[in-house]
Amino acid sequence: MHKISVSLSGHQTSISLESEFFEVLQKIAHERNTSVASIIKNIDEHRLPNTNLSSEIRVWILKQLLKTSK
Numbered sequence: 875m876h877k878i879s880v881s882l883s884g885h886q887t888s889i890s891l892e893s894e895f896f897e898v899l900q901k902i903a904h905e906r907n908t909s910v911a912s913i914i915k916n917i918d919e920h921r922l923p924n925t926n927l928s929s930e931i932r933v934w935i936l937k938q939l940l941k942t943s944k
Contacts, residue, residue, distance in 0.1 A: 875884050881909045889914065889928050898935050 876896040878889045891899070903910045914931060921930045 878910065878914070880914050882915060887927075888944060889931065891931060894899070894934055895932055899931065902935070902938055 875890050876893050877892065878896070880887055880889065899910055899913065903913055907912075913934075914927075917930050917934050918927055921927065
């Protein structure tokens with residue numbers, strides 16, 4: 875597991891992701907010339923209330939990978 879600390883809406887938050895997901899997230903951030911924190915902030919801003927942020931990040935990563943596999 876990889877623990878990520880980010881500031882969301884002015885509050886420090888920690889997210890745990892499996893190393894495989896974190897590596898893909900880093901790769902996507904690098905390809906988009908942005909930061910992991912920026913991607914997480916965007917996911918957080920668009921997720922439904924009462925949904926788990928770590929789960930939302932995993933789903934977002936999966937969707938990105940599916941887009942590129944077409």
